[in-house]
Amino acid sequence: xxxxxLLHKTFRDSETMSxxxxxxxxxxxxxxxxxxxxxxxxxxxxxxxxxxxxxxIIPALILAEIEQRTGKPISQLFDLIAGTSTGAIVxxxxxxxxxxxxxxxxxxxxxxxxxxxxxxxxxxxxxxxIRAVGNLAEGKYSAAGLESVLExxxxxxxxxxxxxxxxxxxxxxxxxxxxxFKSSLARQNPQYDFAAKHxxxxxxxxxxxxxxxxxxxxxxxxxxxxxxxxVFANNPAMCAYIExxxxxxxxxxxxxxxxxxxxxxxxxxxxxxxxxGAAHWGQQVFTLMCDGSSDMVDHQLGILLQPQTNxxxxxxxxxxxxxxxxxxxxxxxENIRELKLLAEHVIQSNxxxxxxxxxxxxxxxxxxxxTEMSETVSSS
Numbered sequence: 001x002x003x004x005x006l007l008h009k010t011f012r013d014s015e016t017m018s019x020x021x022x023x024x025x026x027x028x029x030x031x032x033x034x035x036x037x038x039x040x041x042x043x044x045x046x047x048x049x050x051x052x053x054x055x056x057i058i059p060a061l062i063l064a065e066i067e068q069r070t071g072k073p074i075s076q077l078f079d080l081i082a083g084t085s086t087g088a089i090v091x092x093x094x095x096x097x098x099x100x101x102x103x104x105x106x107x108x109x110x111x112x113x114x115x116x117x118x119x120x121x122x123x124x125x126x127x128x129x130i131r132a133v134g135n136l137a138e139g140k141y142s143a144a145g146l147e148s149v150l151e152x153x154x155x156x157x158x159x160x161x162x163x164x165x166x167x168x169x170x171x172x173x174x175x176x177x178x179x180x181f182k183s184s185l186a187r188q189n190p191q192y193d194f195a196a197k198h199x200x201x202x203x204x205x206x207x208x209x210x211x212x213x214x215x216x217x218x219x220x221x222x223x224x225x226x227x228x229x230x231v232f233a234n235n236p237a238m239c240a241y242i243e244x245x246x247x248x249x250x251x252x253x254x255x256x257x258x259x260x261x262x263x264x265x266x267x268x269x270x271x272x273x274x275x276x277g278a279a280h281w282g283q284q285v286f287t288l289m290c291d292g293s294s295d296m297v298d299h300q301l302g303i304l305l306q307p308q309t310n311x312x313x314x315x316x317x318x319x320x321x322x323x324x325x326x327x328x329x330x331x332x333x334e335n336i337r338e339l340k341l342l343a344e345h346v347i348q349s350n351x352x353x354x355x356x357x358x359x360x361x362x363x364x365x366x367x368x369x370x371t372e373m374s375e376t377v378s379s380s
Contacts, residue, residue, distance in 0.1 A: 042364045043253035043314070044244045047078040048237035050294055051085025051230040052261025053206070053328025054122065057114035057336065058320050059259035060090055061343035064107035069358040070365070073103040075163040077361045078257075080247075082240035084169040084229045086261065088203035089113065092196050095162035095183075096154065103163065105153075113153065118331030120145045140209050140329070143201070150197040157196045160186035167243060169229025169236050170202045173212060178232045179224070180239065184247075191218075202226035207286055209329065230286070235260070235294035237301055237317075253314070255360055256305055258298065260319035262342065264291045264326050287326065316357050320346050 049059050063074055070077060074094040083091030090110055098104040123145050159166065162183040170179050181203075186193035194215065202213035206228040215224040233239050237258040244254065264287065273280075298317050305315035320342040325335050347354065 043255045044080070044248050044251050045078045045361065045364060046237070046240050046244055046254065046256045047074065047081045047091075048235065048240045048256065048258045049081070049083045049087030049090050050236075050259065050261045051087055051206075051228065051234045051290060053086055053209075054114060054118050054331050054335070055261035055322075055325075055328065055339055056086030056090055057111060057118075057339050058261050058343045058346070059087065059318075060107055060110040060114065061340060062259055062318055062347060063090070063094065064111060065347050065354065066358055066361070067107050069354070070362050072362070072365055073163075074107060075103055077365055078164055080165045080167065080240055080244055082167045082169070082236040082243070083203070084234055084236045085204050085206060087236070087259075088168040088200050088229075091166050091168065092159070092162065092200060093153065095164055095166050096157055096196065097161055097163050101163075113149075114331070115336055117149045117152075118336065120149050122329040122331045143205075143210050143213075146204065146210065147197070147201060150200055154195070154197040154200065158186065158193045159183045159196050159199055160190075160193045161196070167236070167240065168199050168203045169233045169239065170199075170205075170213075170224075170226045171229055171231050172224050173227055174225045178229070179226070180229075180243075182243075203229055206230065206328065230290045233293070233297075234290035235297040238297045241301065241304070253308070254305055255364065256301065256315045257357065258301065258315070258317045260294060260298075260317070262320045262322040262326065262339075263295065264288070265321055265323055266326060287328065312360070313356065316353060318346050318350055318353075 049056075052058075066077070067074060074081070081091045081095060083089070090107075093105050093110050093113070094103070094107060096104045122141060159168070159181055160183055166183045168181040170181065171177070172179055181192075181194060181199045198213070198215055202215055202224070203226075205211065205213045205226060213224075213226045215226055216222070217224055229236070235258065237256060241254070241256065244251075268284065298319075301315055302317070307313050322342075325338045325342075327335070
């Protein structure tokens with residue numbers, strides 16, 4: 001059996017569970033893109049952005065650096081952008097068009113999202129704190145703040161409006177299925193063309209933080225009950241790779257950029273953990289699960305996407321090391337500054353890799369109208 005068959009087998013088997021129900025959003029299902037397809041001379045260019053709450057500012061800063069170096073918006077540099085949880089905010093935000101069908105936001109605007117509106121997303125009243133009983137009785141935060149911010153940033157935009165193909169991870173808890181909202185599918189079938197703000201609300205419904213999202217489908221009688229896609233793909237890079245393999249089966253060349261939101265380093269001492277019950281583990285298990293699965297995907301793609309015979313690199317992964325600021329919801333000015341410093345460290349310590357990546361992206365960039373932005377990679 002080929003490696004492709006092994007990678008696809010789980011999803012194909014799960015599709016046989018209900019032959020009477022069509023699930024085009026299900027992870028593993030593929031639909032042809034209506035946007036420009038890679039040619040034999042150009043690799044499939046993929047951007048993947050991990051989940052991680054407020055730590056999404058780290059990949060946003062790295063993407064701002066890439067936009068500055070290349071002089072092009074992210075949506076012109078990639079054929080497919082995948083995002084989980086906070087990565088969905090970054091992914092969809094960088095593909096959202098304005099009235100002139102140009103990018104509404106640059107990466108620097110997404111940074112502002114975290115700096116200015118993070119505290120609105122992660123805020124709660126005294127009454128909410130009492131009712132939540134330390135997150136044991138209900139979600140830590142009301143979804144009202146998050147929904148208000150998403151309304152302001154995304155308005156009535158649909159996922160079909162994306163300037164390049166996007167795929168957003170979420171998990172359906174009643175049907176027990178991993179799902180991806182795909183702009184390619186939304187453009188083909190209006191039934192799956194959901195509002196961007198609703199898709200992101202579903203994608204960011206992290207267990208213990210926000211209540212699940214209810215997304216109406218096929219009229220008032222049916223719905224999706226959705227939570228954060230981090231429960232199965234906090235690092236969606238492998239899912240994006242499989243999607244690209246399915247969509248472009250003849251193309252053997254790829255250029256993958258995978259951006260993390262920080263890896264956990266804090267020890268969980270055995271002497272303490274051995275006595276933990278559900279209450280203690282419940283506070284740790286989601287972040288542990290996300291961190292472990294993200295590392296595994298990185299390891300797997302490092303093997304699958306090795307440099308080509310001409311030395312061209314196919315896989316880049318930029319990740320920060322978290323020592324004291326691993327919280328998903330600390331939107332304080334002090335923590336925002338710490339996260340920005342971490343991102344700066346990632347950029348500085350990967351100067352050479354970033355320079356080569358940006359040159360590759362420019363070499364394979366989609367044609368675009370001439371702008372005042374530079375067309376050459378910064379040497380810094």
